[in-house]
Amino acid sequence: xxxxxxxxxxxxxxxxxxxxxxxxxxxxxxxxxxxxxxxxxxxxxxxxxxxxxxxxxxxxxxxxxxxxxxxxxxxxxxxxxxxxxxxxxxxxxxxxxxxxxxxxxxxxxxxxxxxxxxxxxxxxxxxxxxxxxxxxxxxxxxxxxxxxxxxxxxxxxxxxxxxxxxxxxxxxxxxxxxxxxxxxxxxxxxxxxxxxxxxxxxxxxxxxxxxxxxxxxxxxxxxxxxxxxxxxxxxxxxxxxxxxxxxxxxxxxxxxxxxxxxxxxxxxxxxxxxxxxxxxxxxxxxxxxxxxxxxxxxxxxxxxxxxxxxxxxxxxxxxxxxxxxxxxxxxxxxxxxxxxxxxxxxxxxxxxxxxxxxxxxxxxxxxxxxxxxxxxxxxxxxxxxxxxxxxxxxxxxxxxxxxxxxxxxxxxxxxxxxxxxxxxxxxxxxxxxxxxxxxxxxxxxxxxxxxxxxxxxxxxxxxxxxxxxxxxxxxxxxxxxxxxxxxxxxxxxxxxxxxxxxxxxxxxxxxxxxxxxxxxxxxxxxxxxxxxxxxxxxxxxxxxxxxxxxxxxxxxxxxxxxxxxxxxxxxxxxxxxxxxxxxxxxxxxxxxxxxxxxxxxxxxxxxxxxxxxxxxxxxxxxxxxxxxxxxxxxxxxxxxxxxxxxxxxxxxxxxxxxxxxxxxxxxxxxxxxxxxxxxxxxxxxxxxxxxxxxxxxxxxxxxxxxxxxxxxxxxxxxxxxxxxxxxxxxxxxxxxxxxxxxxxxx
Numbered sequence: 001x002x003x004x005x006x007x008x009x010x011x012x013x014x015x016x017x018x019x020x021x022x023x024x025x026x027x028x029x030x031x032x033x034x035x036x037x038x039x040x041x042x043x044x045x046x047x048x049x050x051x052x053x054x055x056x057x058x059x060x061x062x063x064x065x066x067x068x069x070x071x072x073x074x075x076x077x078x079x080x081x082x083x084x085x086x087x088x089x090x091x092x093x094x095x096x097x098x099x100x101x102x103x104x105x106x107x108x109x110x111x112x113x114x115x116x117x118x119x120x121x122x123x124x125x126x127x128x129x130x131x132x133x134x135x136x137x138x139x140x141x142x143x144x145x146x147x148x149x150x151x152x153x154x155x156x157x158x159x160x161x162x163x164x165x166x167x168x169x170x171x172x173x174x175x176x177x178x179x180x181x182x183x184x185x186x187x188x189x190x191x192x193x194x195x196x197x198x199x200x201x202x203x204x205x206x207x208x209x210x211x212x213x214x215x216x217x218x219x220x221x222x223x224x225x226x227x228x229x230x231x232x233x234x235x236x237x238x239x240x241x242x243x244x245x246x247x248x249x250x251x252x253x254x255x256x257x258x259x260x261x262x263x264x265x266x267x268x269x270x271x272x273x274x275x276x277x278x279x280x281x282x283x284x285x286x287x288x289x290x291x292x293x294x295x296x297x298x299x300x301x302x303x304x305x306x307x308x309x310x311x312x313x314x315x316x317x318x319x320x321x322x323x324x325x326x327x328x329x330x331x332x333x334x335x336x337x338x339x340x341x342x343x344x345x346x347x348x349x350x351x352x353x354x355x356x357x358x359x360x361x362x363x364x365x366x367x368x369x370x371x372x373x374x375x376x377x378x379x380x381x382x383x384x385x386x387x388x389x390x391x392x393x394x395x396x397x398x399x400x401x402x403x404x405x406x407x408x409x410x411x412x413x414x415x416x417x418x419x420x421x422x423x424x425x426x427x428x429x430x431x432x433x434x435x436x437x438x439x440x441x442x443x444x445x446x447x448x449x450x451x452x453x454x455x456x457x458x459x460x461x462x463x464x465x466x467x468x469x470x471x472x473x474x475x476x477x478x479x480x481x482x483x484x485x486x487x488x489x490x491x492x493x494x495x496x497x498x499x500x501x502x503x504x505x506x507x508x509x510x511x512x513x514x515x516x517x518x519x520x521x522x523x524x525x526x527x528x529x530x531x532x533x534x535x536x537x538x539x540x541x542x543x544x545x546x547x548x549x550x551x552x553x554x555x556x557x558x559x560x561x562x563x564x565x566x567x568x569x570x571x572x573x574x575x576x577x578x579x580x581x582x583x584x585x586x587x588x589x590x591x592x593x594x595x596x597x598x599x600x601x602x603x604x605x606x607x608x609x610x611x612x613x614x615x616x617x618x619x620x621x622x623x624x625x626x627x628x629x630x631x632x633x634x635x636x637x638x639x640x641x642x643x644x645x646x647x648x649x650x651x652x653x654x655x656x657x658x659x660x661x662x663x664x665x666x667x668x669x670x671x672x673x674x675x676x677x678x679x680x681x682x683x684x685x686x687x688x689x690x691x692x693x694x695x696x697x698x699x700x701x702x703x704x705x706x707x708x709x710x711x712x713x714x715x716x717x718x719x720x721x722x723x724x725x726x727x728x729x730x731x732x733x734x735x736x737x738x739x740x741x742x743x744x745x746x
Contacts (some may be wrong), residue, residue, distance in 0.1 A: 035129035037123035039113030084190035105191035129259030137168030166253035279323035328710035330365035374465035377657030382470030390430035393701035411485030416444035437504035450477035524557035525574030599630030666693030
């Protein structure tokens with residue numbers, strides 16, 4: 001069956017609707033539910049393709065939108081052209097009869113298609129739709145004889161009226177809908193717009209709505225309220241005229257809701273992000289393989305200007321995860337790859353690498369270590385408050401859409417990352433976040449990266465620790481607390497974080513015995529000095545506190561005037577943090593009981609069987625995995641001065657060797673490196689340590705992640721390479737979404 005012929009429309013007065021639209025009025029009394037699947041090979045997974053392929057020719061309807069716009073006799077007018085809503089009206093009849101409708105059109109020179117079928121039928125067939133059509137409407141507004149201002153006003157009013165009609169038919173509220181207007185002068189252009197809308201919903205980003213212009217835009221993730229499907233109202237407008245020169249504005253509105261299928265992920269490795277893992281039994285073996293790669297590139301065999309990631313498969317297939325040594329070459333082009341390979345050869349042949357085991361790393365990310373640390377001491381490190389930043393890793397969802405889909409089903413992803421502040425149009429908004437907002441967002445970032453490393457790349461830490469608030473992030477992220485997402489609302493409304501140790505600092509008022517009307521000017525300063533020098537002066541400044549010891553620097557906090565006076569007496573210059581928090585100072589002990597109660601949480605049933613050893617700054621031995629011990633350890637850490645240097649030394653004594661910072665930025669990794677260099681060999685024999693960050697402010701999020709993975713490979717950490725060479729399937733377990741009988745996301 002083919003509906004490529006032109007569908008007629010009626011003209012009556014100032015408004016015009018198609019025969020199909022009129023016939024659909026009664027049907028649209030209840031919302032439509034037409035499942036839409038993207039038809040391209042990249043996004044149509046094998047299961048969906050097999051199911052759709054089982055529809056017989058009698059059960060299929062094919063609509064060729066490009067053909068419908070062709071006319072050999074004369075220039076087509078609006079009365080002769082098919083509108084998208086008219087075609088959908090007729091297609092709906094076929095869909096209600098259980099038929100599969102395939103909409104074919106061209107996007108530039110590229111043929112495209114969309115598969116449409118009944119939503120309930122799709123659910124029964126276990127098909128994951130990219131989106132659903134929930135309603136549509138159309139109308140024409142005659143503007144002949146009117147001046148430009150009146151005509152524009154009429155066009156706007158007509159578009160709004162049609163949109164409201166479509167939303168009414170779909171039973172969707174305008175307040176919960178994103179509306180987007182696009183120009184579509186032909187049926188083919190309208191189909192392109194429909195595909196862009198479906199893609200935007202499946203990708204959970206509005207960038208596809210802007211077509212080619214949106215390809216290079218990092219518009220970020222399209223956050224939605226928890227358990228609320230995204231709703232998009234596409235408003236398509238076309239300016240047309242007939243033989244009497246009467247201008248008319250054709251308006252069409254389609255209401256789309258998100259489906260359970262997410263877009264195919266972007267490739268982590270491509271021609272602009274080359275990643276070559278090479279393993280071997282010894283350095284000579286590695287040299288031979290790198291030479292082979294250099295010869296291959298220079299001879300132009302397999303690697304050339306239009307290099308594609310699939311050509312790397314040979315190297316991934318040759319890679320042996322059990323080999324004692326491995327290196328990784330990273331580059332932004334095949335020419336750069338040659339330079340990286342030659343730099344690696346020079347390093348491999350050097351005495352520093354061969355005989356002294358020095359680590360080699362280039363700015364591009366290529367790396368090798370002759371003395372891998374292995375996974376026995378693999379330790380996840382969770383950063384504290386203040387590391388989050390505006391627009392942090394805002395393109396990560398494009399590469400891991402299924403992970404984001406999973407996280408938003410498990411909890412309120414927007415609240416977890418504090419998206420209104422972090423992803424605000426004004427980047428200054430993130431800098432003005434309150435302590436509770438920073439705490440929530442920091443834990444959220446750590447939670448996201450933990451799931452990315454452990455679920456997607458199958459990296460399993462042996463130990464874990466946190467810097468200050470990072471201890472809470474540790475318990476929330478590593479499958480210990482039963483309901484970590486419930487902590488978001490609790491933290492937002494917490495008297496502790498909003499009033500006692502931040503905000504008006506009520507705990508400090510009590511400690512200093514101030515009157516209610518007496519104000520406090522609080523600040524903290526980072527100063528490079530020995531902690532003992534500060535401790536010697538503290539009795540002279542009772543309202544200044546040594547809050548944190550971290551390598552060769554310390555943090556003092558308290559009354560700003562007292563802190564500045566202490567710094568002056570030290571003869572040191574401090575860097576003001578301009579952050580109001582009394583955490584790790586004496587006044588915080590006044591809320592110790594409240595903090596302990598706050599963090600005494602129910603645990604998951606399997607938490608006590610966790611193979612991870614959890615290290616706290618509050619004690620030497622690992623923390624017992626029970627609610628009371630965890631709550632007490634967090635309270636002891638938060639309410640006492642933090643000696644991060646001692647925490648890292650203690651972890652090293654217990655076997656920690658490779659520290660991986662799990663969260664936003666790399667501040668904690670920098671501190672650990674400094675602490676490691678300062679204390680190397682002092683307390684533990686052969687206690688070589690290294691710190692790696694999986695994110696860095698100011699750097700591309702994917703490049704930073706790849707650099708982290710490269711270093712883990714060089715240290716022989718077991719991990720899955722599958723996501724690097726084969727984009728994750730949107731429906732691959734355990735990240736798939738379930739389909740309810742009604743096809744709603746779960």
